[in-house]
Amino acid sequence: MDHDSDRGSWGRALWLRVRELLIIVVGAVIVSAGLRAFVFEPFTIPSGSMEQTFQIDDKVMAQKVTDFQRGDIIVFADPGSWLDQPVQKSTGPKRVLELMGVLPDTSRNYLTKRVIGMPGDTVSCCDAQGRVSINGAALDESEYLYAEGGQTVDPSEIEFDVTVPRGRVFVMGDHRNASADSRCHLNDLVPGKPRGITGFVPIENVTGSVVMVIAPFERFRTFSTPEAFAGVPPPRGEAPKAPEVLVQGTC
Numbered sequence: 033m034d035h036d037s038d039r040g041s042w043g044r045a046l047w048l049r050v051r052e053l054l055i056i057v058v059g060a061v062i063v064s065a066g067l068r069a070f071v072f073e074p075f076t077i078p079s080g081s082m083e084q085t086f087q088i089d090d091k092v093m094a095q096k097v098t099d100f101q102r103g104d105i106i107v108f109a110d111p112g113s114w115l116d117q118p119v120q121k122s123t124g125p126k127r128v129l130e131l132m133g134v135l136p137d138t139s140r141n142y143l144t145k146r147v148i149g150m151p152g153d154t155v156s157c158c159d160a161q162g163r164v165s166i167n168g169a170a171l172d173e174s175e176y177l178y179a180e181g182g183q184t185v186d187p188s189e190i191e192f193d194v195t196v197p198r199g200r201v202f203v204m205g206d207h208r209n210a211s212a213d214s215r216c217h218l219n220d221l222v223p224g225k226p227r228g229i230t231g232f233v234p235i236e237n238v239t240g241s242v243v244m245v246i247a248p249f250e251r252f253r254t255f256s257t258p259e260a261f262a263g264v265p266p267p268r269g270e271a272p273k274a275p276e277v278l279v280q281g282t283c
Contacts, residue, residue, distance in 0.1 A: 149202030152267030
C-alpha cells in the first residue's frame with residue numbers, strides 16, 4: 033500500500049509539473065501571437081534594394097501600433113507581380129516558430145521599401161538638380177540613399193510625374209538603381225484597371241513600419257522619419273480615384 037501511495041503521489045506531482053509547463057507554453061504562444069498580430073512582427077530582408085539602410089538577410093522588426101507616414105520604411109505584401117518567385121512556405125518546427133512570431137513569416141511574399149508619396153501627393157523626378165520632389169518640395173535624400181566610393185546614387189534614372197490615388201502609397205528603395213519599386217510598374221497594364229495602378233501599394237497590404245534592425249547584433253539600429261520629409265507640404269487636393277501618371281523610361 034505504501035508503494036502504491038508513493039507511486040500515486042509521484043504521478044500526481046509529475047502531472048502537475050507537466051500541466052504547469054503546458055500552461056506556460058500555451059500562454060507564451062498566445063502572447064507571442066497577440067504581439068505579432070497587433071504590435072510587432074519580424075521580417076528578413078531578401079534583397080539589396082534597401083542598401084545601405086539594410087543588408088541582405090538582416091532581421092528587422094515592424095511595428096503595427098502607429099500609422100506610417102512619408103519617409104518611413106514599410107513592409108508590405110506584393111501588390112501585384114512585383115516579385116516573380118513563388119512563395120516558399122516553411123514546414124515543421126520552423127513553421128511553428130513562424131506562427132509563434134519567433135521567426136519571420138514565409139507564408140506570403142513581402143517587400144520592404146521607403147514611402148515617398150501618400151494618397152493625394154504629387155511625386156516627380158527630376159528637378160534641375162536631379163532631385164525627387166513631393167508636392168513641389170525637393171528632397172535632400174543624402175541621409176539614406178545608397179553610396180559607394182563616396183558617390184551617392186541618383187535619386188532616379190527614370191523621369192516621372194505621378195499623383196498617388198486614394199488608399200495607396202508610392203514607394204522607392206534606397207538603392208535606387210537596384211530597386212524594382214513603384215517606378216518600375218507605372219507602365220503596367222492590367223485588364224479592367226487604370227494604367228499603372230499596380231505601381232501604387234494598397235495601404236491594406238502594409239503590415240507595418242520598420243523600427244529597428246534586430247539581427248545580426250552588430251547591425252542593431254533604430255529608425256525614425258528622416259528630416260528630409262519635415263518640410264513637405266500637404267497635397268494640393270483630394271487623392272484621385274485613379275492614379276495620374278506621366279513616365280519616361282523603364283526599369
